[in-house]
Amino acid sequence: MLGMPELPEVEVLRRSLEPHLVGDRIERVVVHSPALREPIPAARLRRRLTGKRIEGLRRRAKYLLIDLEGGETLVVHLGMTGTLTLDGILAPPEIAAEEQTDPHEHVTLLLRSGRRLRFRDPRRFGLFFSLPAAKIERDRHFAHLGIEPLGGELTGTYLHRHAAGRRGPVKPFLMDARVVVGVGNIYSCEALYRAGVHPARSVARIAAVRWEKVASGVREVLAAAIEVGGTTLNDFADGEGKSGYFQIELEVYGREGEPCHRCAGAIRRIVQSGRSTFYCPKCQR
DNA sequence: CGTAGACCCTGCGCGC
DNA sequence: TGCGCGCAGGGTCTAC
Incomplete structure (x- = not known):
């Protein structure tokens, strides 16, 4: 297996998802299996994400940040084997047909558009949680991070x-x-x-x-x-x-x-x- | 304080 | 052919 989601892959993912997600709304949060490197906080996600409009997608390091209406940010890290896919119109048939029977699918976000945003991660090195956007910089996952390599500061x-x-x-x-x-x-x-x-x-x-x-x-x-x-x-x-x-x-x-x-x-x-x-x-x- | 190593986990390639 | 072993590795925490 050559490689895994590194920064370029996350950035490509961000760019490809953003036009499809912005403006859509999270109708339901379904956590199938919370077991990841850090347990997925299912109750908090349901409480903070349900009903919220997706305002934008950002990236910090290899973290994908999905900004929601009301100031909450969904944080997704793909670890080594994580994938985030948007089904409905966009998913390949074999994935769409699997529905929630996929044992490695950890979370499904049901969107108002009828599509589903699915997070799966067989090796469970990924992360999936949320926090207020204003607290990202102080969060332990982000507080120590250095500069972005493509932000013009890397000399x-x-x-x-x-x-x-x-x-x-x-x-x-x-x-x-x-x-x-x-x-x-x-x-x-x-x-x-x-x-x-x-x-x-x-x-x-x-x-x-x-x-x-x-x-x-x-x-x-x-x-x-x-x-x-x-x-x-x-x-x-x-x-x-x-x-x-x-x-x-x-x-x-x-x-x-x-x-x-x-x-x-x-x-x-x-x-x-x-x-x-x-x-x-x-x-x- | 800076650096090294353990740990988390499962799919896959390889050797027998 | 089938099986078991070891490697793959980002990020965080602990040990030195």
Whole structure:
């Protein structure tokens, strides 16, 4: 399985759902199985969501934020295997036919339009809860989060400054959400390949010019993935129920032993912080 | 304080 | 062919 919902996938989902959801209204909240990484607060959701109009969809890091009339915000995180699909006109027949018999469907929101917004997550790494919009910034899921990678703040200078006083390798540093959000395992590998920086290189040993390349590597690989519609995943489906679709070409991730597209040398795999890292030992120093 | 590791969970690929 | 094992991993919490 290559990849999972990372920032580009969530952003693509947001864009695809927004025009269909805004203006619709949540008629009923049905929680089929509350068991997730954190239990779904069924009673609160029923109380705060029922009857509310959907005002807009935002994204913060990999969280999808659905703003509702009255100031409540529905927070959805897809974890590794979560999907959010809108059925009715838009869902593929096999999903529509399953109705609520799908054992992995955790929540169904019945909308006034007659459509249903379904959240399913077999591996249960996702999150589904709500809170007042005004409290998001102070909520423990959001309070520590760093900058958005595509908001214009991600520069070499920013990374260089945040690396000061730190010692670890650059790849886990890039994945640290306190520094910059939304850079997961796949895209951190791809960004460092683009930048020509070795994933095990200490952040204390990266010069300003190279930090600039790391920053642009992150920005460019994420922007490219969003443009293409997110990387394809077996488990991922966009808001209209299509499973995966187009895919940006991954240069290193999942390509251990295969030839580097630039130098033809073998891509190598190592483990950092318990996670697979792929890189080209010749092109990345 | 900064970093490393455990944990949550199930589908799937692989080896025997 | 069938089965069992180990890997996949974001985010939060705990341990050092």
